[in-house]
Amino acid sequence: MISMGSVLQDLRLAGRLLVRSPGFSLLIIAALALGIGVTLGVWNVVESVVVAPLPYREPDRLVAIWEANLPEGVEKERVAPLNFADYRALPGAFEDAAAWWQPDVNLADSAGEPVRVAAVEATANLFSVLGVRPRLGAGFETQGALYDGNLAAVISDRFWRERYGSDPKIVGKAVQLNGELYTVAGVMPAGFHFPRDTDVWQRLRWPFTDRTRYAHFMEAIGRLRPGVSLDQARGKLAALSERLGEEHPGSNKDWSARLVPLQVEITGESGPVLKVLLVAVSLLHLLGCVNVAGLLLARGVAREKEMALRAALGASRSRLVRQLLTESLLLGLVGTAAGLGIAWAGVRLLVAVPPYDLPRLAEVGFDARMVGYGLGFGLLTVLLCGTLPALGLAGAGWEGLLPARGGKGIGAGPALRRLRAAMVVGEVALAMMLVVGAGLSLRSVHRMLEDDPGFEPEGVLTAHMVLPLAVYGDWHRVSQLYSGLLERLEEHPAVTAAGATGFLPLEPGWRLGYSLPDRSPEASGEELRAQYVTVSAGYFETLGVPVLAGRTFDRRDLSTSPAVVVVSRELARRSWPQGEAVGKRITSGTRSFGPLGSAFQEGRDYEVIGVVGDVKNVGLGSEAEPALYFVQTQFPYRNMNLAVRGAAPELLAAILRDEVKRLDAGVPVARIRPLGDVLAKATGRHRIVRLLLSIFGGLALLLAAVGVYGLLAYEVSRRRGEIGVRLALGATPASLRRLVVGEGLLLAGLGLAIGGFLALALGRLLASVLEGVVPHDAGAFLGAGAVILTASLAACWLPALRASRVAPAGALQAEERVF
Template identity: 35%
Template sequence: MTIFLSDLRRALRTIARTPGSSILAVATLALGIGSTTAIFSVFHAVLLQPLPFPEADRLVQIWESRAQKGWNQASFTEANFWDVRAKSRTFEEIGALHGDDANLTGFGDPEHVSIARASAGFFPLLGVQPALGRLFYPNEDQPGQENNIAMLRDRFWRNRFGSDPGIVGKVLQLDGRPFTVVGVLPAGEPWLNAADIFVPFVFRPSANRGSFEYAVIGRLKRGISVDAARSDLESVCKGLAEQYPGPDAGMGIIMEPGSRWLVRDTLRQALWILFAAVGFLLLIACVNLANLLLARSTARTREIAVRSTLGASRIRIIRLVLTESLVLGVIGASLGLVLASWMVDTFKASDPGGIPRLAQVGINGSVLAFTLLMTLLTAFLFGLAPALQTSYARLTSALREGERGQTGSRAQMRLRAALVTVEVALSLILLVGAGLLMRSFGRLLRVERGFQSENRLLVSVNFPSSYASSKGERVTAALKQLLSGVNAVPGVLSSAAVTSRPIVGWDPGMGVGAVGAPDAPGAAVPWAGWRFVTPDYFRTMGIPLLRGRVFTEADEIGKPWRVVVSQSLADLLWPGRDPIGQRMYIWKGQGQNSAEIIGVVANQRERGLDSEPTRTVYIPYFGSGFSPAELVVHTSNDPKKTVSAMRSVLAQIDSNLPLSDILSVEEVVSRSLAPRRFNTILLATFAGVALLLAISGIYGVLAYSVARRTSEIGLRIALGATSRSILGLVIGQGMRPILIGIALGLLGAFALSRFMTALLFGVEAADPLTYAAVAAVVTATALVACCVPALRALRINPVTALREE
């Protein structure tokens, strides 16, 4: 301990004697460790933390599949859920959840809320306990029981009801029906935040097998493997397919462990890439510091040689230098934690959306342990090379070297050049990754959307169940009255309704086929999305009509069946032919309705701008009775200025109907791009910092080399060397390891960029333009870094340099 304290005092004195290089070292470490810690805190909370449920490894999510229809992961139908739940033998419980909407009244202004219908066993199988009240009883999802009960989501209870502890027993009006609150769920995700309000999913003997709408999870019995449970459910599915050969033909099961619920594959991949990026950044910081300490150790050669001659062992000298590295590491890590805390707060405030558990991200014990490990590892990495170098110092050779006449041994020079090569290679890999994301994001911004977003507003209107009728007359009448009133608002150019919000909305699908076209044996049934739209939808959204006509007020669903299709669907079903007047099957496999094609419109990207153009069937809204409706309003100026007038129009129709989810189309598009924008900015920032670190390392090494070779350069000038030859000498020395680093970096980027494929849009992972541009930027920047010391070398006075020698 005494020896360590002695080494610590010497290390602190050494650091204090060289404040400039010490501050640079600490700042570099703080940047590297802080960035790594911040990203690890997100990585830890999102990917490494277990699900917040007891024995979460026994939880699985289950989907239906239909191989012959090309359905890999379909939600369950209502009837199939109840059958699978009753007939399975390997699960303690299987539960289902179905999302829906409702209007909440009776507590101030009417409010549109999300609700979920949950089977009685859904929350018990998760193993959760209510924060207030109780969960649903086992029989409360059966007919004949008191089913008008509700449980509240924790955040909804806090925000809407002010954490009222007396909420249990109060009655909520949902679409005009009374629901008694029986409990409040604990905070958590997934599933516990699936909706604002949860009500029982009640068994119906007449449940259908054609509507795939139910998310299903299960808890395995103890000792049962996933494979055994899959085999059990496949047996159940085989029996259902035999019992119901129409709707359940070819029914299969897809099962996924609960550990994958929170994070989509693309997000998982993005987090891994960002974590690797900060890892590269930390390595670059270590290499930079190793080069800095190597330069300092060369200047201390005489001091170390004298210590060695006076009896200091190699181990003692190595320990002394490593202690200095550790002190720098601890100071840098302390500042890095402050930086990491700021970065985490910034991440959470910017919330790009789509990142689960973001609110739980923070600097906790696990993150601190990781930071401590990184501190020790980086201190060892950047201190090892200088420690080994100084331990070989010898007094005779040190005294033979001039104070400024040598740059160190040939081996030392090769090591420092190798470190520059590593810095440049790692920086170039990060820059290529950032460049690919930037080009991808640029392509995404310029992609053909198929619709216009300027001065367009989206709002949701949910017609309650009291509006329902077999032919949808009341919804149709209310919708026509609403659109007529909105069109009369000053500044409104047109308005329309659609069943699903463009870009980010619910995306229902159905099997389709051309009437008269034979089905290929074993081929999957073509799949297309569907939308109910009012006549002015295409004009309001600026969707071009390519052929035929759009709907008129006279067109109603099924009277007769007439539809408009997207260009991509028309090309699929009638390649090279005019689709107008042709007939197609809709909801193929679930019915035998056929419809006449009256129009073809431009392709949309309904699942997001980064998705493929969606094959879509547009169906007349009027007569469907579908709710909720998404209103699209096109205005001559800022569309949000019309919201107040729209509320007044809706209140005249029904004072209990609220407008909700009010966003401009531009905002919807921007939010859909937020995760990609976040990833691009973050990786570009890390890559830029990495390049700055590498360039500072190049400059530092070359400037130090010029300073140490002052006498040599002065002698060359005295003997007649031209400015051009001096520039070539210095720049050549600097550029050789840089060019090698660029070559190695391009090879590394080519090998690693394939892991980014899922994050790219419209750009290949091996995009030659990106590689060439990055190589040119790095070369030009490095050349500038080399020119500064080279120009300084030209100003050396040979008389002064030789006199100093």
């Protein structure tokens, strides 16, 4: 039975010993704090984003609804409103379902200047499907109707506080959304921003029958009926999709509905990425634990005479082991406290400056639960680091250690030497895994950035404008404003080129069908579909998109001129594989699709006047989809991205704001950013994984080198007598250096082989979550091996040099020193 007095005695002794060796203590505490802090911080994010249930009523019954056309290669597409109505009405599947689309909205009121807001136009039942009620007001009350002609809006708690100063009488007041008066019907609870980062919810104002089944532009969620499983609902929707394909072959052939658990949908690609980072940081922490265990073992061996004296005075083996564990526990407590501070600071930094669009970021926090996790994790770490060295020392035996009895020390025993060697091999193996992971992510980002995106982003500034429907209901006025704005911009000496587009590169346009007047769809062997993009004259020149044939749009192409179109190289290849595209004709598809309204005429023929290079329009890691470019004078669009090439971004931004204000002070200019930021955003996940894995790999490399150095330096110190004998018998300093370096490189080589094999699994894990990662990339493996081998060689050289400089006479006479 262990008494409290003996425990306190152990703690006092442990404290004195740790204070007596501050350098050793600080090294251990720093290693533990870094490992515990970083691992706990990453786990905190993973738990909040991936593991924790969604903050809605019975979230496991919520699903996202998408559509797919697998024969056409479309795995995930928005939902056509009429299809959604059929899905919602399907017997036995949903308790209810809601849909929305995301328009670009300007808000104007008496509270300040007009601003762009993140808004959605949603069916009136969106909040009830989620099981969330407004904190103020009644929200959308429509007695079961999904839409209502009365204009009502609900705002977020954040927007209510920031824009209106938490005005308790905000409900019932009027605001202008895109020039139309809406009544504020409610304020949502704090932290609610579904979907994504929404601040304003508009009630749907039009019936689904106003749109066709060709119009895939809405997002949707459903709440499964009690007792209905996800697979059962999928089966019912599959049967319905097949029936809709037979009833509406023109719009629904080969289209099907997809159901995804809402938590998986919201987490998206961030979930797997965060899990990979958790695996990587856990490997780094394990490596740190092995390193700390090695340091504790070395310290225990260095104190062998102290321990032998205690044993001689009557201390039992369990008492000595308990003393070693108490010292480890004390170090662990201090390290855990520091690690909690690191985790807290890291989480606060992540929330304040997110590295990319991380979902559920508002739910990430550091509370008492995380402190409990940290203390438990710290205790586990201490046990992992301290138990193995303590048991190893205990198992070595303390007999014959005192100099008077001629002992040679437990450090010379084969068991402890094998234990330390195994630790070094393990450190090198873990370092190999992390350095390979860093190399794979580095090479994947390099490949993505080397891949030609189809445009030149340097020197281009972009901005986004929304022309309100109430003011710009006439399409001719829309076209006139953008044409006039671009002309004024081009007159500035600081501007070399200016253009506009409905969709920037890497942003998918509207995927719609088209036909060729001289060829039937059956003759082509596949349905012809492309991304429809509205652009202005000068757009291709501003972005540096190469013209491969014919010409691009210019001021000749007016609304009254013959209808013309520019096609991408991929569309030309698919449509006319054997001939020239310029001069051919294309017939547009459907008339009405979502926010583009009725400006687009069904069945209108366009003449192809030019072919341009493919511009990445899905992602850097994906091939460009076929694209049809229409001139904005013939195919006007109210919401346009401006692109200006010229002087410094700050000057271009000021010019943009001034010119827009001169034309219409009520239209805010939003999302002003360099075009390069679009590329940076597309590689955001890759960049953060690359950065963190590079940091983890560098730390792992350092720890492995320290482990190799520590073992060899210790062995050289322990074997000074043997080295003296070798020198006395004729061994040269060079042969001793080869001996020491050879022993170190043998351990490093074994670790590299084991780590390389394990790194294959890590590579496959990375490839599953990041585009462009080649899990068996020989360059990454060879590079990692070379770097670790070089570091190991450097770590071996100092002990080898020390061995070669041992004086034979002194080594033979001196008592063994302990590292």
